[in-house]
Amino acid sequence: MATEKKQQKFPEIQGGGSLMIAWQVRGKNVLVVGGGEVAAGRIVHLLNADAVVTVVCPSSGLNPEVAHRVSSSQVTHINRPFTPSDLDSQDWSMVLVAVDDPAASTLIWKLCKERRIPANIADVPPECDFYFGSVHRDGPLQIMVSTNGKGPRLASMIRRFIAKQLPKNAGRAIETIGELRVKLREIAPNPEEGPKRMSWMKEVSDKYSWEEMCEMSEEDMHNLLKFYGPAKVPAFDDLRGMRAGAADIDKLDVFDGSFGFCVGA
Amino acid sequence: MATEKKQQKFPEIQGGGSLMIAWQVRGKNVLVVGGGEVAAGRIVHLLNADAVVTVVCPSSGLNPEVAHRVSSSQVTHINRPFTPSDLDSQDWSMVLVAVDDPAASTLIWKLCKERRIPANIADVPPECDFYFGSVHRDGPLQIMVSTNGKGPRLASMIRRFIAKQLPKNAGRAIETIGELRVKLREIAPNPEEGPKRMSWMKEVSDKYSWEEMCEMSEEDMHNLLKFYGPAKVPAFDDLRGMRAGAADIDKLDVFDGSFGFCVGA
Numbered sequence: 001m002a003t004e005k006k007q008q009k010f011p012e013i014q015g016g017g018s019l020m021i022a023w024q025v026r027g028k029n030v031l032v033v034g035g036g037e038v039a040a041g042r043i044v045h046l047l048n049a050d051a052v053v054t055v056v057c058p059s060s061g062l063n064p065e066v067a068h069r070v071s072s073s074q075v076t077h078i079n080r081p082f083t084p085s086d087l088d089s090q091d092w093s094m095v096l097v098a099v100d101d102p103a104a105s106t107l108i109w110k111l112c113k114e115r116r117i118p119a120n121i122a123d124v125p126p127e128c129d130f131y132f133g134s135v136h137r138d139g140p141l142q143i144m145v146s147t148n149g150k151g152p153r154l155a156s157m158i159r160r161f162i163a164k165q166l167p168k169n170a171g172r173a174i175e176t177i178g179e180l181r182v183k184l185r186e187i188a189p190n191p192e193e194g195p196k197r198m199s200w201m202k203e204v205s206d207k208y209s210w211e212e213m214c215e216m217s218e219e220d221m222h223n224l225l226k227f228y229g230p231a232k233v234p235a236f237d238d239l240r241g242m243r244a245g246a247a248d249i250d251k252l253d254v255f256d257g258s259f260g261f262c263v264g265a
Numbered sequence: 266m267a268t269e270k271k272q273q274k275f276p277e278i279q280g281g282g283s284l285m286i287a288w289q290v291r292g293k294n295v296l297v298v299g300g301g302e303v304a305a306g307r308i309v310h311l312l313n314a315d316a317v318v319t320v321v322c323p324s325s326g327l328n329p330e331v332a333h334r335v336s337s338s339q340v341t342h343i344n345r346p347f348t349p350s351d352l353d354s355q356d357w358s359m360v361l362v363a364v365d366d367p368a369a370s371t372l373i374w375k376l377c378k379e380r381r382i383p384a385n386i387a388d389v390p391p392e393c394d395f396y397f398g399s400v401h402r403d404g405p406l407q408i409m410v411s412t413n414g415k416g417p418r419l420a421s422m423i424r425r426f427i428a429k430q431l432p433k434n435a436g437r438a439i440e441t442i443g444e445l446r447v448k449l450r451e452i453a454p455n456p457e458e459g460p461k462r463m464s465w466m467k468e469v470s471d472k473y474s475w476e477e478m479c480e481m482s483e484e485d486m487h488n489l490l491k492f493y494g495p496a497k498v499p500a501f502d503d504l505r506g507m508r509a510g511a512a513d514i515d516k517l518d519v520f521d522g523s524f525g526f527c528v529g530a
Contacts, residue, residue, distance in 0.1 A: 024393060
């Protein structure tokens, strides 16, 4: 009988995609060259990510939205066309170009590459370190749809489709889990408890439905955290039963006799 | 009567997010430091984006999946721990670190920043130029779900939820639109026709449902392109009717008398 090598199951590689990432620009300087409609869209993405944005473009070239961002001081404005020295005036974390001037665009791309500044030249895929997609936003939840340049209109169609399908308050459920994690670290700050914290949070995520997660109140969280000590996770109905002292927590049979730690919050 | 300034409707800024981008690493060198489970996941993301991946990690530290990537030559392997000179041995487009050694991680982060190499130190948010999310992939379609670090488990829950909701063949519909755009450029390559091409493609995207887009065959596309000349878009039922010469295309009333260009494909 021939030896048969056991086939291991690892994810199959499917090339041709992009590396989808959530870039961190909070408090970092980003230069936007141009002030038209495309620039306006880029600026929204950047401000939603708390970037410090500078727009270089003659005032006459600003569309109403970009002009509004300037007049309301959401961005800094340099009222003239781009000059190469702009790239050296600050430590730019990123440069986005959206001007109708292929020669100028290519020059800026080359200057950025010499300085190792990540850059995106709108509508010129070979002169882009990264592309943008269509983004759904709901609080801490961000969903980006990319068609890898094959159908930008389909990307926003799919984004709208997803937005409609998502449970209401999906963003809220994520906030809740985030808050629970923070509170848990407050009552159990010991680094050595990392694995216990992680496995308890995993159990919480697994046990409750999305709808339940959305419904969870401050009071529910406070009660839920009492179960971390004995490493239990009550049914959501039990949490409901504990509201406003409706049930005596110590009588719930999810607890065994070993329960005896104090919530520090 | 007091002058009332007309309120302009521009997208409201909702800070606290990330800049969601599709990073281009095709053919670029990426260094992965570490060979455990997290590294294995990073490597899949990188290979799916056609990056040229080098893994630096002693063989003893490779998990079965990373060992498989090495033995099948999907990645280059440097069989020893990381040393700073690794950063200068190639023009790294990106460095991803996933080792259980906070001091080494921080050192690599600092060295990357000195060299302006974008980097991600797993599980150390302040030492990350970017985060990863949970990614759904279907051909050219990529959907990333990020909870901005608040709930990684929820991110993959939401990603699975979205995958289930999406129409079957969503990726295929995008391929179809992409192919149609390429074929259109073949039969109407004149740059001056850009606006006509764009407005026709927009009409196609608007007119057909997703299901119709998924159903579109090579033959349908061939027939559809005949309508570009007169700048019309037939109902999808008309395209169905034209299959295998079932209808005489010239008798369809979507055409007026001016139709008379030749498909070059």
